[in-house]
Amino acid sequence: MRVLALSDVPLDSPRAHAINVIKTAGGFLRGGHEVLLCARAPRHASAQEALASLGEERLAVSLTHDTTPSEQDGGVAFGHEVARIAQELRPDLVYARHFHGAMACASLGLRTVMETHAYRGDPNPALLASLKATRSIGLTIVTISHRLREDYIQRGADPARVHIVPDGVDTDLFARPDDIGPTPLGDGPPAVLYAGHLYDAKGIPTMLEAAGLAGRSAWALHLVGGLDEDITRTAEIVRERGLDHVVIHGRVAHVRVPPYLWHASVLLLTPSAREASKDWTSPVKLGEYLASQTPVVCSDIPALRDWIPRDLVEWCEPDDPQSLADAIGRTLDLCDEIRADRACRALALAHRLSYRSRARAIVRCATGERPALRIGA
Numbered sequence: 001m002r003v004l005a006l007s008d009v010p011l012d013s014p015r016a017h018a019i020n021v022i023k024t025a026g027g028f029l030r031g032g033h034e035v036l037l038c039a040r041a042p043r044h045a046s047a048q049e050a051l052a053s054l055g056e057e058r059l060a061v062s063l064t065h066d067t068t069p070s071e072q073d074g075g076v077a078f079g080h081e082v083a084r085i086a087q088e089l090r091p092d093l094v095y096a097r098h099f100h101g102a103m104a105c106a107s108l109g110l111r112t113v114m115e116t117h118a119y120r121g122d123p124n125p126a127l128l129a130s131l132k133a134t135r136s137i138g139l140t141i142v143t144i145s146h147r148l149r150e151d152y153i154q155r156g157a158d159p160a161r162v163h164i165v166p167d168g169v170d171t172d173l174f175a176r177p178d179d180i181g182p183t184p185l186g187d188g189p190p191a192v193l194y195a196g197h198l199y200d201a202k203g204i205p206t207m208l209e210a211a212g213l214a215g216r217s218a219w220a221l222h223l224v225g226g227l228d229e230d231i232t233r234t235a236e237i238v239r240e241r242g243l244d245h246v247v248i249h250g251r252v253a254h255v256r257v258p259p260y261l262w263h264a265s266v267l268l269l270t271p272s273a274r275e276a277s278k279d280w281t282s283p284v285k286l287g288e289y290l291a292s293q294t295p296v297v298c299s300d301i302p303a304l305r306d307w308i309p310r311d312l313v314e315w316c317e318p319d320d321p322q323s324l325a326d327a328i329g330r331t332l333d334l335c336d337e338i339r340a341d342r343a344c345r346a347l348a349l350a351h352r353l354s355y356r357s358r359a360r361a362i363v364r365c366a367t368g369e370r371p372a373l374r375i376g377a
Contacts, residue, residue, distance in 0.1 A: 001033045001034070001092040001093060001363070002033070002034045002035075002036075002089065002090075002091040002092045002093075003025075003028045003033045003034065003035045003036070003091055003092065003093045003094075003095060004035075004036050004038060004082075004085070004086055004089055004091040004093070004094045004095070004105070005021065005024065005025035005028065005035060005036070005037045005038065005094075005095045005096075006037070006038040006039070006082045006094070006095070006096050006097070006098055006101050007021040007022075007038075007039055007096070007097035007098055008039070008040065008075050008078040008097075008098045008101070009021070009039055009040060009097075010039070010040045010041065010042050010043045011039050011040065011041065011042040011045075011047055011050040011051065011061065011063070012042035012043060012044055012045045012049075012050035012053070014225075014227065014251065016196075016197070016283075016284050017097060017117070018039075019054060019254060019284060020097075020167055020168070020284055021039075021095075021097040021115070022037065022039070022051075022054055022056055022059070023054065023056065023168060023170055023355050024095065024115075024168060024355055024358055024359060024362070025037045025056070025059055025095070026054075026055075026056040026058075026059060026170070026355055027168060027354070027355030027356045027357075027358050027359035027360075028095070028359040028362075029056075029058060029059060030355070030356045030359075031356050031359050031360055031363075033359075035059060035060065036060050036061070036062055036085075036089065036091070037059050037060065037061045037062070038061070038062045038063075038064060038082050038085055038101075039061065039063065039064070040063065040064060040078075041063040041064075047061055047063065052255070053253040053254055053255060054254045054255065055170060055172075055173050055254065055255045062085055064078060064081045064082065064085075075098060075099060075100045075101070075126070076100050078098065078100065078101060079098065079099075079100025079101045079103070079104045080100075080104065082096075082098070082101040082104065082105065083101070083104035083105060083107075083108065086104075086105045086108060086110055087108055090110070091110065092111065093110075093111050093112075093113065093363065093366055094106075094110050094111065094112040094113070095113050095115070095362060096112060096113070096114045096115070097114070097115045097116075098114075099114070099116070099124070099126035099127060099129070099130050100126060102114035102130060102133075102139060103126075103129060103130060103133050103137070103139065106133060106137045106138060106139040107137055111138075111140075111366050112138075112139055112140065113140045113141070113142055113362050113365055113366045114130060114139055114140070114141050114142070115141075115142050115143070115165075115362075116130070116141060116143055117143060117144055117148065117280070117282075118148070119148075119276060119277065119280070120147065120148065120151040120276070120279075120280070121151070128155065128156070131152055131155055131156045131157040132156055132157075134157045134158040134161040134162065135156075135157075135158045135161075138161070139161065140161045140162075140163070140365055140366055141157060141161060141162045141163070142162075142163050142164070142165045142361075142362055142365055143162065143163075143164060143165075144164065144165070144166055144167060144280060144281075144282035145164065145279070145280030145281075145282060145303060145306065146164055146306070147279050147280045147302075147303075148280045149162050149163070149164055160368070163361075163365040165358060165361045165362060165365065166282045166287075166307055166353055166358075167282040167283065167284050167286065167287065167353070167358075168284075168287055168353055168354060168355040168357070168358035169284070169286075169287025169288050169290070169291050169350050169353050169354060169355065170288075170354070170355055171287075171291050171350050171351055171354045173254075173255065173258055174257075174258050174261065174287075174288045174291035174292055174350070175291045175292075175293075175347060175350065176262050176291070176292055176293045176294075176347075177262075180259060180262040180263060181259060182259075183259070183263040184249075184259050184260055184263065185222055185247075185260065185263050185264065186247075188220050188245075189216070189217060189218060189219050189220050189245070190218075190219045190220070190265035190266070190332055191219070191220055191222050191263065191264045191265050191266075192211075192219045192220065192221050192222065192264065192265065192266045192267075192268060192328055193221075193222040193223075193224065193260060193261065193264035193266070193267055193268065194207060194221075194222070194223055194224070194267070194268040194269075194270075195224040195225050195252075195257055195260060195261065195267075195285055195288070196224075196225050196226075196283070196284075196285050197225060197226055197227065197230065198223065198225065198226035198227070198230035198231060198233075198234050199230065200272065201271060201272050201274075201275045201277065202270075202271055202272070203268070203270035203271050203272050203299060203318070203319070204223075204234060206270060206272070206299075206318075206319055206320065206321050206324055207221060207223075207268060207270065207324065208221070208234075208237060208238070208241070208243065208246065209321035210321040210322075210324040210325040210328065211243055211245065211246050212241060212243060212321075213321055213322060213325045214325045214328070214329075215245075216244065216245035218329070219245075219265070219266070219328060219332065220245045220246070220247060221243075221245065221246045221247070222246075222247045222249060222260070222264065223246065223247070223248050223249065224249045224250075224252055224257065224260050225249075225250075225251055225252065225257075226248075226250065226251060227251075228251075231248060231250055231251070234248060235248050257288070258288075258292065261288065261289065261292035261294055262292055262294065264294050265294070265295070265331075265332060266294070266295050266296070266297055266328055266331045266332060267289045267292070267294050267295070267296045267297070268296075268297055268324075268328075269283060269285060269286060269289060269296055269297070269298045269299070269304065269313075270297065270298065270299040270316065270318065270324060271283070271299055271301055271303075271304075271318065272299075272318055272319050273299065273301050273318035273319055274318075274319060277303070278301040278302060278303055278318070279301075279302050279303055280303050281301075281303045281304075282303065282307065286304070286307065286308070286353075287350050287353040287354075289346075290346040290347065290349050290350040290353070291346075291347060291350035293343035293344075293346055293347055294343075295313070295314070295331045295334060295339060295342060295343075296312075296313040296314070296331075296346075297313065297314045297315075297316055297324065297327045297328055297331055298313045298314070298315055298316070299315070299316055299317070299318035299319075299324075300315045300316065300317060300318060301318055309345070309349075312342055312345055312346060312349070313342070314327040314328075314330050314331045315327065
């Protein structure tokens, strides 16, 4: 099958949605399909360097000629450009993370699946037009939560054309090998690690407060990732509070992240419950954490309960530093039997969430089949 994957993002964007669409394109490729990825030119690297940083060197790419910033025209120009490419290529399937690109390709009579994580009640006119397009031109939509699916249907989408497919993981890259090599975390107390963006919504303030409660002898908090401005802001907070057992590693290329996860004692996935996204988030790092087989602490929010069995991780109250510190302590004290059982089941779940499985599920959605993917309690 010839697949055209498209998203209006620079090829080297650090944003989770950009990584997700590129890695999903790689999932189609590893599933035996012929794939062309259409995106914007990278800003700080060559196309090959950008792909290599994600472990997707084999992907063929088409970098659009349009230079109109998407925020100025809502992505209309990009939609016209990818429609021109699609008309020439005539792919068997279009996978789009872009409203106008998806509708333009569906209007050409091409089998098109559009992914969107647009929040409930999002007033974006392009989203509303896409929901209507499920009835008028046969556009198929995939999203990451049953709550988002229900919202889209209530706002006019055809229920038969809105499906749930969780975010994925590159299990070839993140699954723990027999030899995990030297640690990038240095010496010291047990490493409690978070990898991802440093937004408050991700629970960073709670992590820092929990580190302060635990003290420097119990464990060290390692933060991997973040945009430059968020790294600077977080580093200032760490200095002001004297948290010298908090280590900020900065942004790390995607292909270099796995050893950080393998060498940690505990991984943190603790989004805030103060954000509306608590009901539908499907973090890319979830699958990566599971594949690493390192014990995980999660905040008890609805979206994570949808995908994680109750006895697979330790849970804490969201936005509660003491609850988080206690959950980390329980995790560090896990007996070997429970630790081994969770590691085995976590890897099995990660394989269900692999990008190859994700691409296969999207193909099933495109052909009218509904993959049964609800996993959690």
